Amino acid sequence: MGRAALVTGATQGLGLALVERFASSLGATDTVYLTGRNRGRIAEAHARLALGGGARVEAAWLDVSLEDSVVELGEMLRERHGTLDVVISNAYSRVVPDDRITEMIDRYVETNNFGTTRVLRTFMPLIADGGTMLVVASTLGTLHHLPPVLHDRFDELETLDEVDRQVDRWRNAVHDGSALPEGWPAFINIPSKVAQVSAVRALARLRRDDDVADEILLTAVCPGMIDTDASRPWFDMSGAQTPHQAAGPLVELALRRPFEPSLYGELVRFGVALPWKP
Numbered sequence: 001m002g003r004a005a006l007v008t009g010a011t012q013g014l015g016l017a018l019v020e021r022f023a024s025s026l027g028a029t030d031t032v033y034l035t036g037r038n039r040g041r042i043a044e045a046h047a048r049l050a051l052g053g054g055a056r057v058e059a060a061w062l063d064v065s066l067e068d069s070v071v072e073l074g075e076m077l078r079e080r081h082g083t084l085d086v087v088i089s090n091a092y093s094r095v096v097p098d099d100r101i102t103e104m105i106d107r108y109v110e111t112n113n114f115g116t117t118r119v120l121r122t123f124m125p126l127i128a129d130g131g132t133m134l135v136v137a138s139t140l141g142t143l144h145h146l147p148p149v150l151h152d153r154f155d156e157l158e159t160l161d162e163v164d165r166q167v168d169r170w171r172n173a174v175h176d177g178s179a180l181p182e183g184w185p186a187f188i189n190i191p192s193k194v195a196q197v198s199a200v201r202a203l204a205r206l207r208r209d210d211d212v213a214d215e216i217l218l219t220a221v222c223p224g225m226i227d228t229d230a231s232r233p234w235f236d237m238s239g240a241q242t243p244h245q246a247a248g249p250l251v252e253l254a255l256r257r258p259f260e261p262s263l264y265g266e267l268v269r270f271g272v273a274l275p276w277k278p
Helices: 013-025 039-048 067-081 101-112 114-126 148-154 160-176 189-213 243-255
Strands: 004-007 031-036 056-061 084-089 127-136 217-222 267-269 272-274
Touching: 004 013, 004 067, 013 031, 013 039, 013 056, 013 084, 013 243, 031 039, 031 067, 039 056, 056 067, 067 114, 084 114, 084 243, 101 114, 101 160, 101 189, 114 127, 114 160, 114 189, 127 189, 127 243, 148 160, 148 189, 160 189, 189 217, 217 243
Parallel strands: 004 031, 004 084, 031 056, 084 127, 127 217, 217 267
Antiparallel strands: 267 272
């Protein structure tokens, strides 16, 4: 049936650019799934893709904050394809400077963190030999950005359940006002991104030997600074990449051969693994 690729959070920005890049990089017998949680935006994004040649693009509803949604899509794709060649976990619930963190932290964590671990649990077992799972994270997702007293919360965890428990512990601290006294950064992107990378590292520790033997790449990725609605309220976008520019290296990494074991389970930026801790 050809290869199959799935991108979550793909109705705009980097996610949509990834779908476009995959569609132009793969062949006519291949399929790229454009997913999102807003059905109207899914239809609009799908209609905007006027690609000549390349892979077929199919639209699918996926809300990673809902367990049933993730599981149902996983079952459908297993029945249709058996395995998937590429999955990119990109879904993101944004935060802006005016947000009241205690009012939005639950939505934020359900999508960005528990959504990531749901995607890993459901789709990693579907990755074909020679395939790739990428989790879009950030350079903020290393222990360098947490005070040392918090490093053991996310360092060398052994299961995704342990990662989820630490995320829930941090979320509860945000709610009860103890997060800042404990040393958690006020910018909630930092703990969230650290937890995403920790989740990749935890799952990689369990799967490393088998995956490396089967040339399956599991890694977190930092796409670099991208000029998007999510980034503009926080950062100076002078010189930032467009989503299309940022998508290029991620697609190249996902499709790159020969397999590079040194990147497995790491946080990768422009093809180079970043140090996890000081």
